[in-house]
Amino acid sequence: MxxxxxxxxxxxxxxxxxxxxxxxxxxxxxxxxxxxxxxxxxxxxxxxxxxxxxxxxxxxxxxxxxxxxxxxxxxxxxxxxxxxxxxxxxxxxxxxxxxxxxxxxxxxxxxxxxxxxxxxxxxxxxxxxxxxxxxxxxxxxxxxxxxxxxxxxxxxxxxxxxxxxxRHIERHVMSEEDKKIQEVMETAQDTLTQKGYKTSVIQFDSKTNTLSIEVKSGNTNQHFDQIKKNIEELVSQKQLSYKIEIKKKSESKIRDMNWHPIFTSVMDESHKQFKEVIGFAYSFHPKPLEIILKTSLSNGEVKKAQAIEEYARQVIEIKRKELAVEKIPYKIIIRDKKHKEIYIKSYE
Incomplete structure (x- = not known):
């Protein structure tokens, strides 16, 4: 190829x-x-x-x-x-x-x-x-x-x-408070979506009674204070006494989120084209980004490993361009059935 x-x-x-x-x-x-x-x-x-x-x-x-x-x-x-x-x-x-x-x-x-x-x-x-x-x-x-x-x-x-x-099925009956928490979380997500935060993460910690909301950074503290105020009013309306915590997504989390659909495309398309591809992994540390395709190949099947790498590279570039993801150095690693590296290629 x-x-x-x-x-x-x-x-x-x-x-x-x-x-x-x-x-x-x-x-x-x-x-x-x-x-x-x-x-x-x-x-x-x-x-x-x-x-x-x-x-x-x-x-x-x-x-x-x-x-x-x-x-x-x-x-x-x-x-x-x-x-x-x-x-x-x-x-x-x-x-x-x-x-x-x-x-x-x-x-x-x-x-x-x-x-x-x-x-x-x-x-x-x-x-x-x-x-x-x-x-x-x-x-x-x-x-x-x-x-x-x-x-x-x-x-x-x-x-x-x-x-x-x-298997024994545990039957969980939601309490009225649980229902309120869920409703608050769903409404909070809708509120954030309306304000442009389409990938925010909302979690509830029952030990500290804290509703934690993680959003992408880039806005002013005043903007975050307004979001917090809106969610606090929502919680108050439900007669719940919870602490509201707004966190900014770290750059590493934003990077992972941006690359996630690229990784899934590489995984799915490589396996669809080459049934020898049986697993996938990636690592941002240490640099550069490592994209690892696990295969059922034997150690001597270098040509097939090279073909898989070239195909994966195409998928990465197409998907990266679709999503307008910033270009960063990375290398594609093909491993054999014994988890040994049989082909590696780096891109700047």
Missing amino acids: NDYFSNNVKKEVDKIKIPEEKLERVIESAVIKGKKNPVRKVIYCSCAAVILFALFISSAFVSPTMAKIVNKVPYLNQIIKSMNETEERKVRLQDFFAKVSNTLSENEEYNGKVDVSMSGFFASDAPTIYIQVENKNNKQERELEKIVNDIAKSYKIRDVKVDIQE
Whole structure:
């Protein structure tokens, strides 16, 4: 495989300008846990790869140089298309799981008697629905499997695995105070979202009765004081005596948050293209950033490792450009099945 991101390709791709207001999409993490109580929302900002795809193609018609590069990069369009399909599948998986969880919670026979979760490390793989029940029997297993498979079929998700386990289910009944806390947290999140804090983190510490809110830095102390005042008024309306604490996200957390969708794309797309990719890791310390792909390769399969590295590099640059993430030095490390490094390439 050629190095599709030669200097000329990268220079042209870096010229593409993407309107920031268009780059928003909700994605979900690889493991989802069902709740009998209302689920607290976690929102990640990503972007639609199709936007970059459209802009890239339109640039090709305007720039003769870009048109030549499109011809020299036969796999670029396929990668962008694949990335967009992966994001769509993630949304379907999220909706599928929500439907399973809601269906079981609304069923009188299973409401409060089952605990549901879903896992799937790679988005392209078939997910597994884990259902924990008390005193399971064959009839119940067949019914649960049918419910899950029927819903999976409606969402066009194939080969779903259903793992039913017997376990004592702890029944948690929310107190009135718990309900108030949850309502405050949800309303606080809505308030912050309206003020432009779309990725704020809200936590409650029951030991200190402190509602801690973490937001991205960059605003004045006066602005943070106003946010605190708004949340304190909200808590007071619910007749709760809690301390409100506003924290600014550290630069390292902001960096991790910015790179998170890049990491998930590299992980998912590399595995989709190369089934030898079986794991993923990263580390910002020590510098430079290390992006590690774990594989089932043997030590001598250097050419395949190089192909995986080149493909991962393309995904990184496409996603980084989509999100307008600042360029930093990094290196891609390919490890074999014995966790030994068989190929490394650095980028400034």
